[in-house]
Amino acid sequence: VQLVESGGGSAQAGGSLRLSCDISGAGAVGYCLGWFRQTPGKEREGVATKYIGGYNTYYGESVKGRFTISEDNGRKIYLQMVNLKPEDDATYYCSARLGRACEWWLVQPSGPDTYWGQGTQVTVS
Numbered sequence: 703v704q705l706v707e708s709g710g711g712s713a714q715a716g717g718s719l720r721l722s723c724d725i726s727g728a729g730a731v732g733y734c735l736g737w738f739r740q741t742p743g744k745e746r747e748g749v750a751t752k753y754i755g756g757y758n759t760y761y762g763e764s765v766k767g768r769f770t771i772s773e774d775n776g777r778k779i780y781l782q783m784v785n786l787k788p789e790d791d792a793t794y795y796c797s798a799r800l801g802r803a804c805e806w807w808l809v810q811p812s813g814p815d816t817y818w819g820q821g822t823q824v825t826v827s
Contacts, residue, residue, distance in 0.1 A: 710822030723796030733802035748808035
């Protein structure tokens with residue numbers, strides 16, 4: 703499975719950005735898809751996850767009501783970010799994990815059968 707993020711950049715506090723991730727090599731079923739973020743010296747944090755083709759979405763507490771994850775037929779996922787805050791400043795990673803425990807994956811990013819993109823920087827000033 704290969705994932706390539708795009709759309710990172712700089713925004714002012716209160717502004718918006720949309721991240722995109724192209725996914726290849728994953729099946730049409732059996733995967734969780736998600737966004738995670740990390741800042742230097744901190745653990746990787748779950749931002750948003752969903753089951754491929756599924757309706758339910760799951761969000762980290764710090765982004766609820768501001769970020770939205772969406773999917774385009776399992777080949778692309780997006781993270782719409784509005785009302786950005788300085789604490790959202792991080793490297794954002796697109797990811798796919800084999801399995802169905804998408805809500806649990808939000809709080810337990812590490813594990814087997816997990817694939818990661820290279821990351822894209824989001825800077826909020």
